[in-house]
Amino acid sequence: MKRLMIMALIGCISIGANAQSYGCATDENLQQMLDNNPGSAAAYAENQEAFNQFAANNTASRADAEYIIPCVVHVLYSTCEGNISKAQIEDGIRLINDDFARTNPDTGSTRAPFLPFAANTGVEFRLARIDPDGDPTDGIVRVETSQAVGAQNNVKGISRWSSSNYMNIWIVESIANFTQGQGTILGYAQFPGSGSWTTYGLVVRNDAFGTIGTSNADGRTVTHEIGHCLNLYHTFQNGCG
Secondary structure, eight states, X not given: OHHHHHHHHHHHHHHHHHTTTTTBOHHHHHHHHHHHSTTHHHHHHXXXXXXXXXXXXXXXXXXXXXXXXXXXXXXXXXXXXXSOOHHHHHHHHHHHHHHHHTOXXXXXXXXXXXXXXXXXXXXXXXXXXXXTTSOBOOSEEEEEXXXXXXXXXXXXXXXXXXXXTOEEXXXXXXXXXXXXXXXXXXXXXXXXXXXXXXXXXXXXXXXXXXXXXXXXXXXXXXXXXXXXHTTOOOTTXXXXX
């Protein structure tokens, strides 16, 4: 699908340009998952090969295609400040959609090699309106927990919806480093097929989500991590630029 390839190229631009400044720990999360699950590396490699074959065999243009991905935002907090507002969550979702629609104000910064491919991906993210039980929802789940501090994949068992129907976004107060390295981790994601689907999604600090409320960033961390959830690597990996 042409849109799939366009989305990959756009994702590569964002992910490559901002990997370090956005404190991404997706690679470390992947390595930990592979180390902790013997045999998973072979299964992951098979999934990647299947994805590549699908992309190669589905190159026909679908210019009118639109995809809506329902999202559930799990707000995990240990302080009142960590229980961020609905307005901040909606602002974060707006920024994701601006990036994927290429209506973000900094499109002029797109690097020249990617300009022929940069476009609206036709993908839109929306807060879920129906929960797993079929009841109305605003797509936001709030849970008070001490695990919101120094979070890793342990928080995903506290609150999650089926990844078959929703994109799970876990918002926490801080994220523990996966290695002994220094630095602040702003977010990380799970590549599809790299581990259990019960942990699929992304984790991000509340001060890196959106541009209002507790945020002290530009809100692009989530765009970056969703790119990983859609199987996009950093541009310095696997020949993506």
